[in-house]
Amino acid sequence: MQKRLIQGCLLFAVFANLWYSPVHSDPILGSKHDFTGLNTRAGVEAMSGLAFSDYGSSCIYCHLPDDKKDENTSEAGGVPGWNRLTPATDSYELYDSLMLDNKVRTPSPISLLCLSCHDGTMAVDMTIFQPNGWNSSEDAALHMAINESNDLTSCGKCHDGRAAHNIAVKQIGTELANDHPISIEYAGLNHKDPDFWPTESPNGFDNGVKLYDGKIECATCHNVHDPDVALLLRADTDRLCETCHIK
Numbered sequence: 001m002q003k004r005l006i007q008g009c010l011l012f013a014v015f016a017n018l019w020y021s022p023v024h025s026d027p028i029l030g031s032k033h034d035f036t037g038l039n040t041r042a043g044v045e046a047m048s049g050l051a052f053s054d055y056g057s058s059c060i061y062c063h064l065p066d067d068k069k070d071e072n073t074s075e076a077g078g079v080p081g082w083n084r085l086t087p088a089t090d091s092y093e094l095y096d097s098l099m100l101d102n103k104v105r106t107p108s109p110i111s112l113l114c115l116s117c118h119d120g121t122m123a124v125d126m127t128i129f130q131p132n133g134w135n136s137s138e139d140a141a142l143h144m145a146i147n148e149s150n151d152l153t154s155c156g157k158c159h160d161g162r163a164a165h166n167i168a169v170k171q172i173g174t175e176l177a178n179d180h181p182i183s184i185e186y187a188g189l190n191h192k193d194p195d196f197w198p199t200e201s202p203n204g205f206d207n208g209v210k211l212y213d214g215k216i217e218c219a220t221c222h223n224v225h226d227p228d229v230a231l232l233l234r235a236d237t238d239r240l241c242e243t244c245h246i247k
């Protein structure tokens with residue numbers, strides 16, 4: 001009896017650890033990018049087994065599982081380094097202007113990660129790997145994308161501003177010409193451009209605004225791991241722009 005109790009306690013401890021430790025170590029849980037237990041959190045049974053597959057781990061929707069970290073996923077059509085299929089990159093129209101010094105045609109992998117959900121073309125649960133032990137019989141009935149369309153492959157089916165909050169504003173689309181330029185070399189790096197501040201550290205700026213291989217990416221301005229600032233921004237909107245732009 002006592003042995004059983006102890007076993008029970010141990011089991012509980014293991015479970016408690018499994019369930020609760022990520023909450024403290026990673027703030028993704030409970031944020032907009034946590035696609036586990038979304039139904040219960042949002043209080044809607046309607047999404048259960050319908051809108052997207054609940055893989056039970058919030059990390060897996062972006063990160064490769066630990067045992068697959070070194071795998072070359074390009075052959076599977078993956079975004080290098082991430083657990084996402086690559087969206088059709090030839091459809092992107094990136095920011096361009098006569099004034100722009102640094103031009104690119106294709107977003108870098110770390111921005112493709114974001115676009116694989118936010119361009120609205122691919123389902124949110126379209127990962128390359130599922131977690132070990134995940135049962136494919138739990139696969140969602142429908143695989144929906146961040147798209148405002150009123151159809152069975154779009155979250156917009158419910159997220160139309162009536163049945164649920166409107167999702168249209170989260171759909172960046174593939175025409176990125178109206179958005180801030182991304183995947184460009186930061187113009188302030190070599191102190192060559194007088195309109196931009198030099199960087200304060202090898203990776204960017206002391207307030208957290210971060211460059212990736214010297215480039216501006218979605219994650220330069222947004223930190224999906226820090227839901228404390230509105231819209232996951234790395235700095236408040238008024239200070240964000242002047243981190244780099246001098247005028």
Ligand code: HEC
Binds near residue numbers: 063
């Ligand atoms: C929406 C996509 C997304 C989800 C979900 C996500 N991450 Fe991340 N993660 C990122 C991005 C993007 C970076 C790179 C951020 C950076 O350079 O600051 C990152 C970086 C990291 C890093 C490296 C930190 C560093 O300083 O370089 C760790 C560790 C990490 N994530 C763990 C996790 C864990 C654990 C989970 C699940 C609880 C998780 N992530 C969920 C996108 C995600």
Ligand code: HEC
Binds near residue numbers: 117166223
């Ligand atoms: C697996 C799909 C997925 C990936 C990958 C992803 N997002 Fe999201 N993101 C979402 C969803 C879903 C929402 C919430 C939509 C809603 O609530 O209407 C969201 C919300 C957001 C928001 C708004 C947050 C708020 O508080 O309203 C921002 C900003 C954002 N994402 C940026 C990013 C960035 C930057 C990346 C890449 C580092 C990224 N996302 C990667 C699915 C994704």
Ligand code: HEC
Binds near residue numbers: 032041
């Ligand atoms: C069957 C209808 C339905 C579908 C389909 C659906 N949702 Fe929802 N969702 C809801 C309702 C209802 C709520 C709660 C009210 C609200 O937040 O607007 C909700 C809430 C949410 C929330 C907020 C959770 C929170 O804790 O704040 C997110 C994020 C979300 N849904 C994402 C999605 C994404 C991404 C898709 C598509 C992959 C999707 N939903 C598909 C009905 C649906």
Ligand code: HEC
Binds near residue numbers: 111118182216221231
């Ligand atoms: C130069 C900084 C910067 C870059 C780079 C950037 N964003 Fe943003 N993003 C912002 C700011 C500021 C806002 C809020 C104001 C606005 O809507 O324009 C925002 C808003 C958003 C929102 C939320 C829209 C809403 O109102 O709820 C999403 C989603 C988002 N960005 C995703 C992305 C993705 C994906 C990328 C890369 C393709 C990206 N961002 C690149 C600064 C940036």
Ligand code: HEC
Binds near residue numbers: 240
């Ligand atoms: C990480 C540094 C950084 C941040 C933060 C940043 N920018 Fe930029 N921005 C740049 C760079 C670099 C360019 C492109 C300069 C070039 O190569 O000509 C640029 C270009 C632009 C352009 C296009 C100008 C042109 O030459 O056509 C606009 C508009 C702009 N930024 C507005 C903003 C706003 C608004 C914000 C705040 C929401 C912001 N930026 C935040 C670095 C940044």
